[in-house]
Amino acid sequence: MSVTKSAIISIVGKPNVGKSTLLNQLVGAKIAIVSNKPQTTRTRITGVLTKDDCQFVFLDTPGLHKPRSRLGDYMVKVVNDTVTDVDIAALVVDPVPRIGPAEQELIARMKQYHMPSVLIINKIDTVKNEDLLAVIAAYSQAHEWDAVVPLSAKTGENCDILFEEFAKFAIEGPQLFPDDMLCDQPERQLVAEIVREKMLGLLDREVPHGTAVAVERMRERDDGLIEINATIYCEKKSHKGIIIGKSGSMLKKIGAQARADIEELLGTRVFLELWVKVKEDWRNNQYQMRNFGYEDE
Template sequence: MSQAAFRSGFVAIVGRPNVGKSTLLNKILGEKIVITSDKPQTTRNRIQGIHNVPGGQIVFIDTPGIHRAKSRLNKFMVEEALSAVQWVDVILYLVDGAADPAKETGMIKEVLSGVEAPVILVLNKIDLFPKSDLLERLLAYGDVYPFKEIIPISAQTGDGVEQVVELVHGLLPEGPCYFPDDILTDLPERFIVAEIIREKIFRMTRDEVPYSVAVVVDSFKERPDGLVAIQATVNVERDSQKGIIIGKRGDMLKRIGMQSRQEIERLLDTKVFLELFVRVSGEWSENSRMLKEFGYSS
């Protein structure tokens, strides 16, 4: 009896901001490699998560939320997402299942215009609306685009997630194992550390502050005793934002540092000494040189 073919390929996870793309990727991988928050536009870069299944390897690509971009930073984020759908093997288009399908129609048609890869519509957050509404929503989306399949899930609880993985695997072409089977992402540790710090700022500050923050890891050194010493700079756009990040008597910066250090230690499985600095880099989100310096340029 012939052995089943090994299937592998790249799968883009796309959709509006805050529909659960990063939560879905983390749930599939069984580990947190992508930061999340309840604020939209948390994800800024394309992030690859590697998931091995019997007879295959799936490289999921988490993308920034697609929205009407105005700033240079936001335009970069949207370009990251839109360019991904042009070359992947399968597309997962996520929508908030509790949202009005009529409001999604235009965006879906625009994003998927000219796309050749099979598209699975993933109706997320089904735990947040009555099950009696599900059929009506499925039928509404079925008229929008010739989706390969429409799957209702809850990325938060995991309901339906395994079904998504199985369907994706079946749609992938025969191919090689692109990455070693013992890694979850090809991201460098420095990138993940910077993202963890940024996530804590997203979760602990308010208003425009999180959107004006860029974190750069300046130094990452492993000492002979195994301790990892990290220095990172939190860049903001205005003095008032710097004051909020630092807080009274430095309390906010200490809390950000403590929570970041605890998560980084879990990631690296070793003790960490973390130093955070705050710098005002005026209007960095509109400055092409600084965007490139902070890792936001193609």
């Protein structure tokens, strides 16, 4: 069946509610990195799924938070811009009957722009039905939702219902992306994000939040193996030592975990070489942020 309509959907919410996990579940592939640390996503990632006669375009945004650096300011701007220029705004929340400041601000924007809005209550696999009713009641008092969908991004439970609700707001028009396209990010960017994800999982405290990854080279050899050279940039010399680890042990662990995911992404064997360099206070440097793809011209 040919695509005759599309829906552009912004996935918003506070940090660590499962937005990237949901995006990966909806698209059916890992295109956004996931960790249990807040502010894992830094840029707006576009996921695409062509289903029956409709193309769904998902915008995964950074969690709305109080910025503490120029990078933080950029991340908040991404959220605010994304909420205002889509067909549907989907607010992802934890199954807690309390509306926090980030949710209140996002709901206010939805009201301001009179846009179709869907409330997604994530992590229903962790709560009882009666607790879920209290969450629905609290959010229903705050806003008149076009749909409320409790689901589990982790297991995929009720994601089919979410697609049905999204399809109701699809707009007639031409196809936006090719049928087989899942993400608008170039492979280099996806590779860099996978390396950063492994640091988020393996390193403690503020160290991974002060890092950025740049893929310097990707080259396919005659035997099909892909050689990748990437540099991890951190803000402090002490952080460099932590990332490398004793006798290079931590860097080897980061590389081994990243290589496994990159091979799955690219569908071929990979040789990954990682370097670590210090760029002090890069999160407040407009030039450096632009180099890492985090700021508009």
